[in-house]
Amino acid sequence: MTNEPTLQATQEQVLYANILEKGMLIGLVMMFVTFALYVFGIMTPAVPLDKVASMWGQPVHEYLVAVNENFLHGDHLITGWAWMPLLGKGDFLNFLPIAILSGVTIVCYSVIAPGLFKRGDKAMGIMAVAEVVILALAASGLLAVGH
Amino acid sequence: MFEEMKGRAWGGLMSLMLTIMLCPAMVWASEATAESPVPISASGDWWHWPLILLVVTFFMGIVAVLGGVGGGVLFVPIISGFFPFHLDFVRGTGLLVALCGALAAGPGLLKANLASLRLALPVALIASTMAIVGAMVGLALPTHIVQLSLGGTILGIVAIMLTAKKSAVPDVPHADALSSALRICGIYHDQATNQTINWKIHRTIPGLLTFIIIGFMAGMFGLGAGWANVPVLNLMMGAPLKISVATSKFLLSITDTSAAWIYLNKGCVIPMMVVPSLIGIMLGSFVGVRLLKIAKPTFIRWMVIAILLFAGVKAVTKGLSSMGIM
Numbered sequence: 001m002t003n004e005p006t007l008q009a010t011q012e013q014v015l016y017a018n019i020l021e022k023g024m025l026i027g028l029v030m031m032f033v034t035f036a037l038y039v040f041g042i043m044t045p046a047v048p049l050d051k052v053a054s055m056w057g058q059p060v061h062e063y064l065v066a067v068n069e070n071f072l073h074g075d076h077l078i079t080g081w082a083w084m085p086l087l088g089k090g091d092f093l094n095f096l097p098i099a100i101l102s103g104v105t106i107v108c109y110s111v112i113a114p115g116l117f118k119r120g121d122k123a124m125g126i127m128a129v130a131e132v133v134i135l136a137l138a139a140s141g142l143l144a145v146g147h
Numbered sequence: 148m149f150e151e152m153k154g155r156a157w158g159g160l161m162s163l164m165l166t167i168m169l170c171p172a173m174v175w176a177s178e179a180t181a182e183s184p185v186p187i188s189a190s191g192d193w194w195h196w197p198l199i200l201l202v203v204t205f206f207m208g209i210v211a212v213l214g215g216v217g218g219g220v221l222f223v224p225i226i227s228g229f230f231p232f233h234l235d236f237v238r239g240t241g242l243l244v245a246l247c248g249a250l251a252a253g254p255g256l257l258k259a260n261l262a263s264l265r266l267a268l269p270v271a272l273i274a275s276t277m278a279i280v281g282a283m284v285g286l287a288l289p290t291h292i293v294q295l296s297l298g299g300t301i302l303g304i305v306a307i308m309l310t311a312k313k314s315a316v317p318d319v320p321h322a323d324a325l326s327s328a329l330r331i332c333g334i335y336h337d338q339a340t341n342q343t344i345n346w347k348i349h350r351t352i353p354g355l356l357t358f359i360i361i362g363f364m365a366g367m368f369g370l371g372a373g374w375a376n377v378p379v380l381n382l383m384m385g386a387p388l389k390i391s392v393a394t395s396k397f398l399l400s401i402t403d404t405s406a407a408w409i410y411l412n413k414g415c416v417i418p419m420m421v422v423p424s425l426i427g428i429m430l431g432s433f434v435g436v437r438l439l440k441i442a443k444p445t446f447i448r449w450m451v452i453a454i455l456l457f458a459g460v461k462a463v464t465k466g467l468s469s470m471g472i473m
Contacts, residue, residue, distance in 0.1 A: 005333045005334050012264065013260070016264060020250065020400070021254035024251060027250075032426075051193075052193060052419050056196075056232050056420065058233055060235040060286070091418055102246070102411060105400055105401055105404045112264075123328070124265065131275065131401070134275055137279075139408045143279060
């Protein structure tokens with residue numbers, strides 16, 4: 001365990017930065033690609049492009065109901081991870097890079113936590129694990145509430 | 148002569164940006180669309196709004212860089228005030244705009260040892276937990292209440308921008324017990340002054356408690372939180388300004404992640420809004436960095452304050468009119 005700070009970033013800080021950088025680049029590149037597939041009509045969207053504009057002024061619940069009733073005809077609204085089976089649709093494919101960008105921090109914390117414990121940095125290690133739990137809980141969809 | 152012409156050109160450019168961002172036509176469009184239920188109908192000109200969003204966020208990206216503020220704090224009040232998108236989607240997009248900016252800047256700041264992971268870890272744990280709570284509360288409350296609170300918050304941010312001081316290297320006589328136990332300290336080399344600065348922090352517990360409020364507001368309004376992170380890290384906890392700014396930017400990648408998941412899981416993400424906004428802000432930021440050399444910081448700062456003031460008042464009046472008060 002290194003007690004004295006130095007001018008150089010710590011080992012776990014560099015490790016965190018490297019994973020964050022890779023995740024960010026993958027997410028951003030994928031976002032541009034999937035959006036191009038969607039907007040240029042290469043992949044057919046679930047909600048036609050010319051109909052989106054008539055719905056984005058409504059509250060999210062009404063928007064989801066309108067999408068479901070008019071286009072998807074499913075048993076449930078598209079909340080949580082329900083977009084996963086719809087990845088074949090141009091619009092829902094765009095959720096994948098957004099999920100990658102939102103998820104890369106969980107990976108970063110998961111990777112640095114064991115190293116923190118190994119170096120005897122228990123307090124920081126516990127905080128890293130707690131952060132993974134908090135972010136995983138947020139990502140799980142269990143906390144989504146309605147209006 | 149040349150200086151005068153350059154000054155006039157600069158003033159003209161800034162006025163154009165201000166006009167584009169706060170175009171009155173958007174005010175009318177916003178109110179007409181937001182207040183009447185919209186049937187599901189096909190529209191041949193559906194691409195107008197994403198295109199306008201791209202242009203406006205491009206100028207927003209320039210102003211954000213020149214004004215030293217995050218994209219989220221400009222995005223949410225302006226887009227919710229002057230565009231036809233519902234506040235639920237604007238907040239979700241605002242968080243993703245702030246998140247992507249933080250993700251892009253984070254790795255470089257961490258590697259340069261300007262953003263401190265040790266300082267960020269406890270702060271992020273509190274802020275991200277509260278951002279989840281804020282997002283859940285924000286999505287459960289009626290829109291007009293959130294709109295009104297957003298307006299009040301934006302006006303509060305204006306007050307902070309007008310009054311908050313900054314300290315390059317605050318005087319921290321002794322690190323407190325908690326920050327010593329967690330070894331939250333560091334060294335960095337300031338190239339501007341050619342000094343190596345040994346930093347430590349104090350008032351850790353009050354600082355961490357403040358992040359309960361900051362995290363909550365970041366999640367509730369989708370604003371990002373750099374406007375609050377920096378003063379607390381710098382003035383309250385005593386971190387040097389450069390460490391505070393860099394750690395704040397990195398912190399957003401964690402705080403906004405937690406809230407973004409809540410908005411994503413609730414369905415508050417429309418790719419047709421998110422992607423043009425991200426492209427616009429990113430391109431604007433690139434141009435803004437280049438304009439930084441010739442920009443007049445005082446003028447830009449006042450322009451940002453004026454934009455936020457106008458957007459804040461607009462959010463308050465929109466909230467009040469939804470409640471039938473105005």
